[in-house]
Amino acid sequence: MRILYSLMLFFGAFSAxxxxxxxxxxxxxxxxxxxxxxxxxxxxxxGEAQNSFIYFNxxxxxxxxxxxxxxxxxxxxxxxxxxxYGRMLALSSPWRLFYAYGKQGHFLELGxxxxxxxxxxxxxxxxxxxIALPSLGYRYQIPQKTFFQAYLSWQYHPHLGASPLxxxxxxxxx
Numbered sequence: 001m002r003i004l005y006s007l008m009l010f011f012g013a014f015s016a017x018x019x020x021x022x023x024x025x026x027x028x029x030x031x032x033x034x035x036x037x038x039x040x041x042x043x044x045x046x047g048e049a050q051n052s053f054i055y056f057n058x059x060x061x062x063x064x065x066x067x068x069x070x071x072x073x074x075x076x077x078x079x080x081x082x083x084x085y086g087r088m089l090a091l092s093s094p095w096r097l098f099y100a101y102g103k104q105g106h107f108l109e110l111g112x113x114x115x116x117x118x119x120x121x122x123x124x125x126x127x128x129x130x131i132a133l134p135s136l137g138y139r140y141q142i143p144q145k146t147f148f149q150a151y152l153s154w155q156y157h158p159h160l161g162a163s164p165l166x167x168x169x170x171x172x173x174x
Contacts, residue, residue: 035059035147037171039075041111042106049155053079053092057169071098073113083160085127088119101140111135111151132156133165155168 037059053089057075064070073096081088095112116130137151153165 002036004084009130010137025055031145032141032147032173033061035071035171035173037147037149037169039077039167039169040166041153041165043165044149047155048161049081049083049157049163051079051081051155051163051165053077053090055092055094055161055169057094057171059098067101067103069100069107070154071100072096073098079161081117081129085119085160086121088121088124088127090129092117094133094134096133097102097166098137101119102139105141107139108134109137109139109142109149111137111153115155129157129160131160135165137167141173142173144173147173 007113021154037057039055039057040053041055043050055075055077057073060072062072073094075094077094079090079092081132083089092115094113094115096111098109098111100107100109100110111134113133113135115131115133117124117131118126118130120126126153133153133155135151135153140148145169149169150168151167153167154162155165156162
């Protein structure tokens with residue numbers, strides 16, 4: 001019986017210690033779990049495939065450390081494309097994975113992902129276009145407040161060619 005009481009006391013002491021949370025002023029500053037952003041991106045007249053889009057994105061934090069984070073971005077948007085299929089109005093959905101490294105709100109980020117676009121032209125009809133989007137960018141983030149992102153990307157499709165892409169996003173964490 002004495003062993004049972006000792007085990008209960010031992011278990012109670014360790015479960016109380018495991019539930020203790022650090023006060024806010026001693027808690028490490030991690031990154032927001034979710035972000036909402038509005039993104040504008042364009043090829044600005046360079047390359048074979050031209051496009052301009054506005055996206056509404058949500059980013060989910062998959063993994064974080066004090067100086068690093070890994071985010072999954074999912075979004076939807078509307079834009080205009082001009083490529084081998086002609087001028088098109090397009091619906092698009094970007095899916096990207098961002099790795100960010102930095103501190104005090106300033107991050108260098110590397111991204112890899114794709115955009116799935118469904119474009120429609122009066123002369124050519126509808127076309128589905130998956131486009132690869134590797135990127136290099138900068139992120140400024142204030143916890144529980146605002147978010148800013150600027151990036152350079154290289155969009156690629158085997159039939160449409162490659163073009164440099166510039167993007168800017170602003171948003172907030174929720």
